[in-house]
Amino acid sequence: MRAQALNALLVDLMRREETLGEYERDPDALAARHGLSDEERERLKAKDMGWLYVHGVHPYILTQFALSIRYDMKQLTTQLREATGYREAAS
Amino acid sequence: MAHLVAAMASVHLPSLLSAPGRFTPALWQKFNDGFASLRDTLAAAAVDTVVVISDEHFNALHPDCYPTFGVVTAATCTGPKENWLGPPRDSITVRGAPELGEEVLREGARRGFDLTRLGSVGLDHGFVTPLYFLTPSWDLSYLWLIQNCVLPPLPSVRRSYDLGRVVAEAIRAWDSPSRVALLGTGGLSHAVGMPDAGRVDRAFDGRLLDLLSANNPAMCEISDAEMDAAGNGTHEIRNWVTVAGAVAGAKGEVLFYDGEAGIGCAMMRFHVA
Numbered sequence: 001m002r003a004q005a006l007n008a009l010l011v012d013l014m015r016r017e018e019t020l021g022e023y024e025r026d027p028d029a030l031a032a033r034h035g036l037s038d039e040e041r042e043r044l045k046a047k048d049m050g051w052l053y054v055h056g057v058h059p060y061i062l063t064q065f066a067l068s069i070r071y072d073m074k075q076l077t078t079q080l081r082e083a084t085g086y087r088e089a090a091s
Numbered sequence: 092m093a094h095l096v097a098a099m100a101s102v103h104l105p106s107l108l109s110a111p112g113r114f115t116p117a118l119w120q121k122f123n124d125g126f127a128s129l130r131d132t133l134a135a136a137a138v139d140t141v142v143v144i145s146d147e148h149f150n151a152l153h154p155d156c157y158p159t160f161g162v163v164t165a166a167t168c169t170g171p172k173e174n175w176l177g178p179p180r181d182s183i184t185v186r187g188a189p190e191l192g193e194e195v196l197r198e199g200a201r202r203g204f205d206l207t208r209l210g211s212v213g214l215d216h217g218f219v220t221p222l223y224f225l226t227p228s229w230d231l232s233y234l235w236l237i238q239n240c241v242l243p244p245l246p247s248v249r250r251s252y253d254l255g256r257v258v259a260e261a262i263r264a265w266d267s268p269s270r271v272a273l274l275g276t277g278g279l280s281h282a283v284g285m286p287d288a289g290r291v292d293r294a295f296d297g298r299l300l301d302l303l304s305a306n307n308p309a310m311c312e313i314s315d316a317e318m319d320a321a322g323n324g325t326h327e328i329r330n331w332v333t334v335a336g337a338v339a340g341a342k343g344e345v346l347f348y349d350g351e352a353g354i355g356c357a358m359m360r361f362h363v364a
Contacts, residue, residue, distance in 0.1 A: 001154055001155075001242075007154060008155075011149050011153060011154065014149065014150060014172075014173070014174075015150060015151075015172060017174065020174070053284070053285075058149070058154065058241075058242075058284075059283050059284025059285050059323055060148050060149060060241055060283055060284055061149055061154075061284075062284045063283050063284035064148065064149070064150070064173070064175075067109070067173070067175040068173075068174055068175055070175070076284075076288075077286070077288045077289065080284070080285065080286040080288070081286045083286075084286045086286030086287065088287075088290070
């Protein structure tokens, strides 16, 4: 699986209040513990959902990460579309 | 032997619990009427055990170790594991059906299905959401069959259909007076965590529901490419197909279909003798 460290961190965050708390309090330490690259750490801290998607976070994991941190889900979709150049088909 | 007395399928969209305001009153009426009708079916058939066929969304199963077909054989399971679903995390504990689970594993081995025994698996929205409405007292026994619909490569739709046969024969072989219902959950067309989230493929959904209602084995020809085109969440229709495969050609009826809320929503029931 691509982005193995990122996916593993986010799965842990989805499941455990302690990890969610650490993401909110000390995301640098959390990222270091999971072996994230510098860029992965910064993009995760910035909640750059488009970048995370393009760089291999599983869509179900990305969605549930967003839900876990009470993210604006419309904003999530907007970021995914901007990152991929997706255009809705005309109805 | 145990008896297969009811078979049904429903969406498991978590928003029913986590964001109910997302749906219009008209759509809520359809959900409520559909769940009420399926509750009546369970009651009329005196069901004591439900075999729940769904995928699991990484809340308990890890992407590093995710079986194609898993049989949850634990005596109890607890959930939901999500902190965002609505019911507090771990507020629901259900009784499992370990004997039936072992029967399914044995029948799988007899029929060339290498099923994976799972112990206790934390319940996620694929299980919790429809059953929250169908068995709100959580007072039955539940056998959870987890089918990989989330981490490619996925089983073929034909394989999912044939799994239904395994389940049906296991119920027949189970030395128990139990009255068993099947519940497939998930789908229909939708996209999760993808740029096309919110898009519904009504043509795909309509064709699928026609095939399921007629219990037409042509459903086994549905390809990964077709499901990808309809949205990554569409792969969950395998859980409906497994129910169809279990009921030996029995026809079904669609209780409702609605595509207005950014996901193909439906419920159905098969006419099991």
